[in-house]
Amino acid sequence: MKPVTFGIIGAGRIGKLHADNLLSRVDGARLKAITDPFLDEDWAASRNIPLTGKDHRILLDDPEIDAILIGSPSAEHAPQMIECAEAGKHIFCEKPIALDPEIIRNALAEVDKSGVKLQVGFNRRFDPNFSAVQHQVASGALGDPHIIRITSRDPAPPPAEYVAGSGGMFLDMTIHDFDMARFLSSSEVTEVHAYGAVLVDPEIGKAGDIDTAVISLKFANGALGIIENSRKAVYGYDQRVEVFGSKGTAMADNNTPTSMVVYNESGTIRDKPLYFFLERYEAAFIDEMKAFVNAIREDKTTAVSGKDGLAPVLIALAAQESLKRGKPEKVDSVEFT
16 A cells, blocks of 8 residues: 655644654655745755645645645634645644634545545544543443533743733633543533633733633533643643543543552652653644555545544634623534534
């Protein structure tokens, strides 16, 4: 079976990560090209990437390229998705597709019309720990889900200038947790009640955002959920989940550099959580790309669909409205035609 030949739009931190994975860690994949208006040519040369450039349209016109990975700035995702679909290229798009649901729906309609495959980059679904918890839910081992708890705390806040253009905490950070809530519950979020504060960095507040939040969720299957976020956990990148059901509970704890625990007269000592998200989700980034390649080669449905890309944005917008109005908000239906 011939490999899937990729082109990448965007050579920032995420684009470079995916490039390295496609070059050596994903069976059945071949990276032919990467483009970026500010491409580091020395980096590209060090990877022996055959084709480089500043204009992504060279990828659209290349008949050898089967799939395009979109890792450009978020505002460019939806227009580039449409271009890729019109060129007949399969699409892997980093989140978010867009911050406006109508723009997302329009882009997804064009993708559906073209018949190409689309996978959205919600990589946490592919984390071995979280996917194991979801398997317990899907298998029925936990019975009916009652409570979904998600803890997500960054090790350090982003600069205020980043916050100003990010769409806000719910659309930038918590969007991953909204996706995990749907994934772990196997249900849709129907209502949110969000509480937020500025407790970490006053500059984030001046930029019009929050840095600390607790969000209550209601699901279509009757389950309840809680997400708690902070932009700064002094001990590292804190990522934990729990699903409590009628027959039991399943939890996933933080990843640490080692599993060693020391007990002595002074107390108990163990490693802090991994500090950086690229370390924490290293395996997930690789596995999501393996799943995308397999979906193309075996003509299967992708693991994270366009609908999965739209739903967390709808939840995030409802959370923003809830925070603004100080009361629960219904979530718009993810269904579209």
